[in-house]
Amino acid sequence: MSSSNNNNNKYCEEEEEEDIFYGRRNNKKKRMFEIEAFKHKVVVDPKYGDKTWMILEHAINQIYNHNASHLSFEQLYRNAYNMVLHKFGETLYTGLISTMTSHLTAMSQCIENTHGEMFLEELNSKWTDHNKALHMIRDILMYMDRTYIPSNRKTPVHELGLSLWTENVIHLSGIQTRLRTTLLQLIHKERTGQVVNRGLMKNIIKMLSDLGPLVYQVDFEIPFLEASGEFYKVESQNFIECCECGEYLQKADRRLQEEIDRVSHYLDTKSESKIVHVVEKEMIENHMTRLVHMENSGLVKMLVDDKYEDLRRIYNLFHRVPNGHVTIRDVMTSYLRETGKQLVTDPEKLKDPVEFVQCLLDKKDKYDEIISLSFSNDKTFQNALNSSFEYFINLNPRSPEYISLFVDDKLRKGSKGVSEDDVEVVFDKVMMLFRYLHEKDVFEKYYKQHLAKRLLAGKDVSDDAERSLVLKLKTECGYQFTSKLEGMFTDIKTSQDTMEGFYSTHGTDLGDGPTLAVQVLTTGSWPTQSCVACNLPTELLSLCDKFRSYYLGIHSGRKLSWQTNMGTADLKANFGKGQKHELTVSTYQMCVLMLFNNADQITYKEIEQATEIPSLDLKRCLQSMACVKGKNVLKKEPMSKDIEEEDVFLVNDKFTSKFYKVKIGTVVAQKESEPEKVETRQRVDEDRKPQIEAAIVRIMKARKVLDHNNIISEVAKQLQPRFLANPSEIKKRIESLIEREFLERDASDRKLYKYLA
Template sequence: MAAYTQTPSLGLEETWQKLHEGIDGIMNHLEQGMTYTKYMELYTLIYNYCTSSRMQTGFSEPLGTNATNRGANLMGADLYNKLKDYLKAHLEGVRAEAANQNDEQLIMFYTKQWTRYTTASTLVHHIFRYLNRHWVKREIDEGHKQIYDIYTLSLVSWREHMFMGTESNVMAAVLHQIERQRNGETIDTGLIKKVVESFVSLGLDETDSTKSTLDVYSKHFQEPFVKATHEFYTKESEAFIGANSITEYMKKAETRLAEEENRVQTYLHLSTLKTLVKTCEEVLIKHHAGPMQEEFQVLLDQDKTEDLGRMYLLLNRLPDLEKLRVLFETHVRKQGTAAVEKVADSAASAQVGEDEDEEEAPAPPPKRGAKGGPAGRRLDVNHEVYVTSLLAVHTKYDELVKTAFKGDAGFVASLDRACREFVNRNAVCTTSSTKSPELLAKYCDQLLKKGNKQTDDADIDKQLDKVMTVFKYVEDKDVFQKFYSQQLAKRLVFHTSASEDAESNMIQKLKEACGYEYTSKLQRMFTDIGLSKDMESAFQTAMEKTHDKDELLDFSVLVLGTASWPLTAPKTEFNIPAELLKTYERFQGFYTQKHSGRKLTWLFHLSRGELKTNHVKMQNKTSYVLTVTAYQIGVLMLYNNATSFTFSDLTGATGLSKEALGGALQQLLKSKLLVTAENTKHGPNGVYELNFDFKMKKIRVNLAQQGTKEAKQESDDTHKTLEEDRKLLIQAAIVRIMKTRKMLKHQNLMQEVMQQLHQRFKPQPADIKKCIGILLEKEYIERTEADKDMYNYVA
């Protein structure tokens, strides 16, 4: 530990004279350094002076007074004031010297003097440590204002006697340097950083010397700097945008904003960032937002993704992007509508060409209907082309939203609204929004069938994800469900599914999108297939026990629940061929014995079988194997007994209606397995002969394909049943709502019905009113006597 020897204390003037010499050396010749001995000499002078009251007998203290502290208080004030006066005189001299400096020279002088002064002040602060610990602390504790520790006193003195007389000139020089940098010149940013640090250091809290504020920096640096920035960029941006394109201006604005943000990081105080950026955004973006917004449509038309991204990042700094989102939504809707128009025009041209071939006479060009497509005619659009065109538009602009608009939620919503519009209302949909879900279901059927273009389950799953993208925008999801369930039923019945896993994945996707109820019947269809396999196996085992193998046909059967499967009973009678009758009767008996309370309805129009041809050979090699419908089997088996039949002969023998027989004959005639006799045509008066010159490239020939007319008829029938289903759904919704509410006004009931059903389809107000009328007649609900616009639920 250090020990001090008490020496005789000096008076104030003698003490200060020695201190003045030492402090002046520190302030003006700091680079020469100070020895430890000199440091301790100055420290001891202050210590001895402040404690000298203990040896002075001239003081008379009241009883109980701490003489040591009291003396220190009195003597410390004199030294504090002497130092304060010295700092004032010293800084006035520095300020006078600064008056002769200009521009960069002034900044260099200011920063050099600031560095020297603060370093010297730190040393002086340590020399006066005893005064700080006792007299200064005592004064501050007693609440005396404008008393600071020695280092803070030095900063206050700089602010009052140096800074306040030079800050305007220093700031002018600093702003000039920053302007030079903005114009591309190289400057010494370290000098400006030191100026900023000095301004920040001078922010002292007058009420608490231990705290600091940014008041000096904000008022004397930030305010003039931001004002100069506003003026500079106002002038520059107006000149630049007048001489250059909007896209070039956006690049300039983007660069300038980055420069200013970097400027704050490099040599300004971080508190300036928010105000500076806001000012730049106002001048560079807000003032020119109009021309940029007008350019937005041009960039969309030209697919300028990079420029659109730059515009988004700039305009997104402003509070409102709604105008751009509206423009984007309108643009996407137009692009989607135009893409479908091309598909519709192509389909219309192809359809007119087909009609010309059929009629063998020229036809006028198709007349456009009010909403596209040949007037009064239903367009036969290729589902793959249609869905692909929808996906192409969505994919393009979805990528644009992700890339240029950074996945902005507002633009995502605009894209969704636009896609929902052109998916449901376009040239192919004409007067109804049910066409899109129908074509989407057919496209899905194509993906899930054997022989599709996809090579494995992963590829199929990717395509199904795209299907779900379009499905999300479809309003009439019940239409999709109707067609999808029919096509799934056919894939399961005819064993044409490409993959069970893919089928399950698709049902899971639909379940996630629409809920369990939407897919419950689809899942039960798979359950029925499993149960049916077990029953078929049991039947085969039973038959093998009681019959020789030669007596049994290669027979398989699917027993399906009526409630789960979208299959209808045939509308025609059918005389089962003798060759199949025994097997039919055996299974009928087996099932009745096993399930006495159930009834089997045979769907012969969906049944398939294989026949071998014996009347022709392929170069003496083998017979053709024909895949045919049950009705075609009924027709062809007749030709084992004769080679020619009239239409009426075939009708009588098979029991089929004229329509069903005509459909069965269509593929047989198209393949030329049967031919019409000379001078006859296909129809009620036709005569059908077995073609002994029948030839096909492949041994296995599928003649069980559905004809175009049958497919159209099936589609029309589906739409009709769909209308009935919707009526039942609306009625069920009304009953559910009224059962819960008990009493409800007409308009509120209409709104709640629409809300409940909007995820399946968009019910029309007229249809809801009709269903309300039906339920009034059935007395499920009733009007109140007091208010005819109010309904009561009838329990």
């Protein structure tokens, strides 16, 4: 009873399988019915399995022989189904293996018998036949695949077919080695420029990939990578012996693209990273150091000659290998520091501060463009560039002075090389150099002096340009850095209002005599000047006294000191043959020239005694009026470039100029002399003392107790935006604060300081 029910249930299952196999879908409503037991016992023919298998075996043979068009796949499916149903699954499975093996053996013999280029063609043809046959066989044996194989832990039909193909065809000694060798030979031919059948290669390698990762790797990929490594090892060695760096990089780049292209055409996509790694290692990583240091073509030569394309290529290729960018960056940094050091210590460059700074800016522009165009604006390269500039700019202690002189040159009215519209661009570049400076307070000292001279002489290119730079400095360093600079602008505006008031009050009293334009400067805002007053001409003394009386009358409690070394004057002069000119001179020069109204010739000693101008300034003053061609309103006897105390001066009656107004500048060193440099350094050091003390007090007030090393470290860090504080100077300031009872040492530990509230 139970057996009959099982048989009938299986029959219903068979009907369901037929629907699945032939793609039909039964949407009719299922009817409920009962299955009755067979009235008699069903007996299966003992030879049923063999008979049915013979039918299926014949069908499989016909499929392999390309005669499957007359076969009834529905009937074949039923036969295979019934064999499994009636417990002949093992007969069906072993028979399938035997039959497929027989056909595959015959195929392998055909493949082995082919010669030359037909080998792969035949292999591909047989693989295609086997694949088609395998799909048909799998459809016929679908029920076995779904029931018998899982329950008996057998290999599914499709996987079985691939396994048998591998065993009976691919791994035959006569085929396996030949296949590997043929594929590698074809790839080698393609690498050497010959044309190969990429479609056939794709089919064969796809076959190996379909047979499983292990087959693909062992039979092709591993030998392929080994052969590729040997190929590129030899080729890279040949290239590097005969090619320049740029040419070598082009070849390496082309080889990389070829291998990537090869993968896209016929290799497994998983092989791309592996073959690319082989090329990278053999052609780039193994020769990286030699490439960047190649004489006359390496990285340094590329940087010198602005070879943007080659630099971009070396950057992109070296990015592929470990430490590639580090190697490029190290060479670039080393070269930058070496050439930068040569620049800032070159005696010829140091003769002209403006040219010196312009060379720095040109160098910065050059490498900024290289990093932008060739190194993808890589931040690590930009940081290396900044650190290199910071290193060599600060090797020259006069860099702050020279940068200020450069700014002064660009901001002076009438200066060559930059228009007012380009001033902002120049400022942005100068601010970059300013950021590199360790001693920003030294720059401030010089900048204040140069700004003062521009403002007092009215030689600034524009008020807006001056204020723009001050604003940039304020943004960079804070209000304290620029507060005195802004005070200088305020004084100039206030002085204009003062002079308007003076002339409105005393205008009628002055008559036709000389006129006076005074700029009243606040002592704390302007650069400290040693107040050495010279003897002014009598024509000016009464006018100066009137202004003093007027000013002190409207401002009580103030004191005026004349800074004659900072003034200018316009003089009308008559020379021989009726030549008349208006001379624009300094106050010192005016005092000297006015002496010649009462004398034809005067000795140096007499001039010095009459004017009381400091000796160094007087020599410069006389040099500018007697030794400069085109400006020589005086003659000197004996004639020489240097001013001696025995020299005699007289008016040059033969002086001529095509201009009515003639400006006679003072011969001054564009940069400070050694004594002036020492004096400026002393003033800077004096200005630093209160800043260091203020930083110490701020830190100790917050921390209360701190040891010596930490206070040195924190003070240096806090003052770093303005200057690099010397540890010995910090120590002196600590001692000074202890003496004045701001701090005290701990009784038990002398390296520990306490803040005294």
